[in-house]
Amino acid sequence: MAVTSDYVLPCGRDVEEVWEAMDLSDEHTRSCPHCAAVRESLLVLREATAEMAHEEIEPPFDLVSRIMSAVRADVRRSDVVPLPGDGLARISTRAIAALLRYAADGVDGVRARGCRVVEAPESTGTDPVIEVELSIAITGLLVTREAYDEVRRRVLAAASARIGVRLARLDLVVSDVLEG
Numbered sequence: 001m002a003v004t005s006d007y008v009l010p011c012g013r014d015v016e017e018v019w020e021a022m023d024l025s026d027e028h029t030r031s032c033p034h035c036a037a038v039r040e041s042l043l044v045l046r047e048a049t050a051e052m053a054h055e056e057i058e059p060p061f062d063l064v065s066r067i068m069s070a071v072r073a074d075v076r077r078s079d080v081v082p083l084p085g086d087g088l089a090r091i092s093t094r095a096i097a098a099l100l101r102y103a104a105d106g107v108d109g110v111r112a113r114g115c116r117v118v119e120a121p122e123s124t125g126t127d128p129v130i131e132v133e134l135s136i137a138i139t140g141l142l143v144t145r146e147a148y149d150e151v152r153r154r155v156l157a158a159a160s161a162r163i164g165v166r167l168a169r170l171d172l173v174v175s176d177v178l179e180g
Contacts, residue, residue, distance in 0.1 A: 009032075009034040009035065009038065010034050011028075011032050011034045011035060013028070013032070013034070013035055015038055018035050018038045018039055018042065019042055022039055022042055022043065022046075079092065079093045079117075079118070079119070080092050080093065081093060081096065081117070081119045081123070081128050081130055081165060082119075082123070082124075082125045082128045083128060083163070083164055083165075084126065084127070084128060084164040084165075085125075085126070086125065086126075088125075091163060093117040093118065093119075093130075094117075096117045096130065096159070096163055096165070097114075097115035097116070097117045097132075098115075099158055099162055099163065100112075100115050100117070100132060100134060100155050100158055100159065101114075101115050101134070102158075103154040103155050103157070103158035104134060104136060104151050104154060104155055106154060107147055107150045107151050107154065108142055108147070109138055109139035109142030109143040109147055110136050110137070110138055110139075110143060110147060110151055111136065111137045111138075111178070112134060112135070112136055112137075113135040113136060113137055113175050113176065114134075114135040114175070115132065115133070115134050115135070116132070116133045117130050117131070117132050118130065118131050119131075120168035120169070122168060123168075127166070128164070128165040128166070129165065129166045129167070129168045130159065130165050130166070130167060130168065131167070131168050131169040131170075132155070132159075132167060132169065132170050132171070133171045133173060134151075134155065134170065134171070134172055134173065135173045135174075135175040136151065136172060136173070136174060136175065137174075137175060137176035137177070137178055138174055138176075138177055138178065139177075139178045139179070140177045140178065140179065148172060151172060152170060152172070155167070155170060156170065
């Protein structure tokens with residue numbers, strides 16, 4: 001049974017406990033006004049969610065063309081880096097940044113905040129090279145030197161294996177320390 005201490009009721013039960021036992025009824029749940037109120041609220045939430053899940057909604061007829069227009073406009077606005085090969089294929093720096101943030105987020109106690117990617121001066125169409133500044137938030141007690149090394153390893157691996165670019169520079173900037 002998963003228990004989160006963030007949502008403890010005045011009776012001492014956790015909201016998660018009420019959720020998990022919602023279809024079961026014990027003496028405490030029947031007699032406790034706190035558990036009964038939470039149970040009723042959760043039942044309403046579950047019913048509303050079920051109604052929404054079964055609702056038939058038709059997307060606007062021009063949804064795909066609106067999305068594609070936005071995508072094309074976004075690509076035109078952002079900087080791009082050549083991909084390995086003949087230099088004709090390119091990838092946006094925003095897409096690279098998103099992938100590198102995702103790689104950093106996989107390390108326990110680390111959350112990527114921002115990522116700035118620029119093409120390095122030594123980059124060529126056949127050998128793309130980037131410079132990265134990755135801003136992270138860390139959970140103070142969980143992050144060690146090994147965690148920083150793991151962030152670097154994952155970001156380097158994502159850049160080379162997933163995108164095909166080399167990193168000339170990777171700057172890790174701790175922008176926030178979280179309690180944990």
